[in-house]
Every structure is written in structure tokens, then in C-alpha cells.
Amino acid sequence: MSQGTLTLSTGFEGGSALPVSVSGETLRIRLRADAAGRDMNWFYFRISGAAGRELRVVIENASDLSRLAGRDEVPDCWTGYRPFVSANRRDWTRCDADYADGVFTIKTPAVADTVWVAYYPPFPMDRHDAMIAAAVSDGRCRLERLGVTPQGRDLDLLRIGTPGPGKPKVWIMGRQHPSETMAGFFVEGLLARLLDPSDALGRALCDALDIFVVPTVNPDGCAMGNTRLNARGMNLNRAWDGTDPETAPEVAMILTRMRAEGVDFCLDAHGDEELPYVFLGGPLEIPSRSSRLDTLFNDFGQALERSCPAYSMDDPYPGGAPETADLRMAWNAIAEEFDCLSILLEMPFKDTHRDSDPEMGWSPARSADLGRSMLDAIDAVRRRLR
Incomplete structure (x- = not known):
């Protein structure tokens, strides 16, 4: 998936995300379920062509996840969550994000031309x-x-x-x-x-x-x-x-x-x-x-x-x-x-x-x-x- 030099890839071990579209500085994705069902918290993808851009990655189906019983008084997994970003897959830092109306938006800093974004640092x-x-x-x-x-x-x-x-x-x-x-x-x-x-x-x-x-x-x-x-x-x-x-x-x-x-x-x-x-x-x-x-x-x-x-x-x-x-x-x-x-x-x-x-x-x-x-x-x- 590409627009100009901006591309999103999951073709590596542990990679997971379903690309939807690229428009300007915004990439839209959907979470991939493991199988029939709603096991789909995990995402891990690579963005190339990110240099000089303040990117937004929008997860469209974040609200589709089910929750465990007994959690009504606890914020869901997206509220207050900050994913991780890395330029080398060794050193990971948190990045900003927000959750509203069932959509989770990741604000990816332009730390390098190629960056990896993950729900949590991978352990390959x-x-x-x-x-x-x-x-x-x-x-x-x-x-x-x-x-x-x-x-x-x-x-x-x-x-x-x-x-x-x-x-x-x-x-x-x-x-x-x-x-x-x-x-x-x-x-x-x-x-x-x-x-x-x-x-x-x-x-x-x-x-x-x-x-x-x-x-x-x-x-x-x-x-x-x-x-x-x-x-x-x-x-x-x-x-x-x-x-x-x-x-x-x-x-x-x-x-x-x-x-x-x-x-x-x-x-x-x-x-x-x-x-x-x-x-x-x-x-x-x-x-x-x-x-x-x-x-x-x-x-x-x-x-x-x-x-x-x-x-x-x-x-x-x-x-x-x-x-x-x-x-x-x-x-x-x-x-x-x-x-x-x-x-x-x-x-x-x-x-x-x-x-x-x-x-x-x-x-x-x-x-x-x-x-x-x-x-x-x-x-x-x-x-x-x-």
C-alpha cells in the first residue's frame, strides 16, 4: 500500500495490521483478528517514507474488541494507552495517542524515514x-x-x-x-x-x-x-x-x-x-x-x-x-x-x-x-x- 513514498508493511515476523488507505499524513488501518472471533488487540507494522512527517495512524475498528467480565469500572485497553515506536527495533519509546468514538489514533513522531509501531515492544x-x-x-x-x-x-x-x-x-x-x-x-x-x-x-x-x-x-x-x-x-x-x-x-x-x-x-x-x-x-x-x-x-x-x-x-x-x-x-x-x-x-x-x-x-x-x-x-x- 503506498502513496508517493509513504508505505505501510506488516510482512515480517509478528507483523499485524490490515491497511485501509493513505491520505496525506494519515494512514488508516484495521486490526486483524487471529481467527473467527475478536482476538485482535495486537498490531505491529512498519512505515517507510516517514521523514519530516507528523503521521497519524487511525485504527478504525478499535471498538470491536470484547472485554473480560468484572471490568466495568476499569478503563478499556485504548483509554489512556500510548503505543511504542522505534527507528531500529531495538530502542522503543512511547508515542502519543487518543481514543474517541471507537477510533484509536496514533500520533507517530518522525524519528526516522522508516519507523516501526507496535502495541508493545516485540520479543521476536x-x-x-x-x-x-x-x-x-x-x-x-x-x-x-x-x-x-x-x-x-x-x-x-x-x-x-x-x-x-x-x-x-x-x-x-x-x-x-x-x-x-x-x-x-x-x-x-x-x-x-x-x-x-x-x-x-x-x-x-x-x-x-x-x-x-x-x-x-x-x-x-x-x-x-x-x-x-x-x-x-x-x-x-x-x-x-x-x-x-x-x-x-x-x-x-x-x-x-x-x-x-x-x-x-x-x-x-x-x-x-x-x-x-x-x-x-x-x-x-x-x-x-x-x-x-x-x-x-x-x-x-x-x-x-x-x-x-x-x-x-x-x-x-x-x-x-x-x-x-x-x-x-x-x-x-x-x-x-x-x-x-x-x-x-x-x-x-x-x-x-x-x-x-x-x-x-x-x-x-x-x-x-x-x-x-x-x-x-x-x-x-x-x-x-x-
Whole structure:
């Protein structure tokens, strides 16, 4: 699509937007749904010919998105949101935007002739591969392949530490939902501290725990530029109860390994488009809930509160706790099957109202910092997981 020298492209990994028109300094686009439905928050596109122009990118169908229950008192994902722009796909800054009458308008600064605009900074598969390579350069970490996705990509597992009598089995997962790229930065920060030979806590956890990390649960969806679904049109975080290996092979592969190894702790990292805070979900509504799991979750949250200024236990699961856990979701299903402390972590796309950053909001750097802080919370409960 072009007019003169101004062009918009999505022909690269993770790219997603449907061009509509170019008129003067205004580009009009529509969000692309993953499949039949309304999973379509994510956008990531390149504009060429931008030098010297103050561009406006208008998303015409922003209001078509559905919202989760219990969010009536919370601003929607577009209100107050500022997307990211980059001239080199390494350094990202926020840009101005506004939302009115169902239309989201991005005001793209002319930082270079070619700019990339994204809902959140991408975490591409080459960065995933670099993270894997850095991790396995440490002798305590080994790379395994859980299997191959429908599009032929490896489902990577990092195995850290060694099994032994009484060693808790700790699982960390990220990016069931491709658009929630902060989960990639979170795992990157967690691994960096865990495998830092100068970090005493990292060394202690590697010695004391048997750790399994699946950094990218949905590599096909990530490469395709999907918002939530995998290549077969499945929301993987709704596939953990009665898992179908045809529609959710990634979940089936992970569950097979979990059942072979055991699970004493699991953390599943996500992002939330609307809420201005970091929050946790715990195994508090599962059918087999217990005071033991309730105490562990509370102690974990208190430890994270001490180690991360952006988190507070006063910021609860939105809309209040449901009466009955949805066992299609990973953290609930894993807690129920393995009688273990299993936690949902949600990070904001916007910013936190605690320890806020007016310039960058919740940035990749802050996601990585939270990953590093998470070791303190794991350490607080590791001796009591069983």
C-alpha cells in the first residue's frame, strides 16, 4: 500500500495490521483478528517514507474488541494507552495517542524515514533464541525440545539444576498469548539473575531446585503476529482441562512432561491490556483448595511485595475472586491436578499506579526487573512447597 513514498508493511515476523488507505499524513488501518472471533488487540507494522512527517495512524475498528467480565469500572485497553515506536527495533519509546468514538489514533513522531509501531515492544524469536543460547552457556542449564509445533517450530524447554531427593519441581512459563510480549522480557530477566554466577540467591536456587522453563509456549502464534491464539485457532490458556492434542498440541506436550516429572510450583506469566498494576492469581478457588495453598500464596505475595515496588497485594484479581476456578486456565488446572502452588502473573501494558514511570510506563526493562525480583518470592516459599 503506498502513496508517493509513504508505505505501510506488516510482512515480517509478528507483523499485524490490515491497511485501509493513505491520505496525506494519515494512514488508516484495521486490526486483524487471529481467527473467527475478536482476538485482535495486537498490531505491529512498519512505515517507510516517514521523514519530516507528523503521521497519524487511525485504527478504525478499535471498538470491536470484547472485554473480560468484572471490568466495568476499569478503563478499556485504548483509554489512556500510548503505543511504542522505534527507528531500529531495538530502542522503543512511547508515542502519543487518543481514543474517541471507537477510533484509536496514533500520533507517530518522525524519528526516522522508516519507523516501526507496535502495541508493545516485540520479543521476536531471534531474541528468544539469544536468550536460550545465553542460558545454555551456563553448565547448570540444558536445552531440551518438548516437541514440534504444527508449523514446525521447536517447543523449547530449559532444564536448570539437577533432580534429587526432596528437590522441588519448579515450572516457569511465558507467552501462551503471543501479544503479551512482556512475558518474554520477564523470563529473560529471571534467567539472567538465576544464572548469574555472582548472584548468591540465583546460585542457591539452582542448587536447591529442579527448574523447568518454557519461555515461549506459543511460538507459532508469536511468529504469525496473533493476539492470543495458536496456529490452530486455540487460546492455549483455555485448553488445560480436557486438552485436545489436535487443537492445543503445545499444552499437550507440556502436560505430558509435567506428569512425567511432577510439579511443586508453577508460574505462568501474562500481560493485561487494561489494568494499571501487576497482579497475581492463586489456587484459591479450585475444587481441592486448602489452607496450605492459601498460606503459600499469601506468603509468596508478601515476599514479592517486599522485593518489587510495583506490586502490592492490595491490587487484587479484577472483579473479585470467582466462586469457582476456571480449570481451562493453566494456573488453576495445574494447581488442581498437582496439588501445588500455581500462580498467574499479570503485568500491565500501560503503567502501574505504584512506582509509575510517566515516560515509559510498564516497559520491557521493568518486566525484566520483575523477573529478577521473582526469585525472592520463590525463595520465600521453596522449603514449604510440599
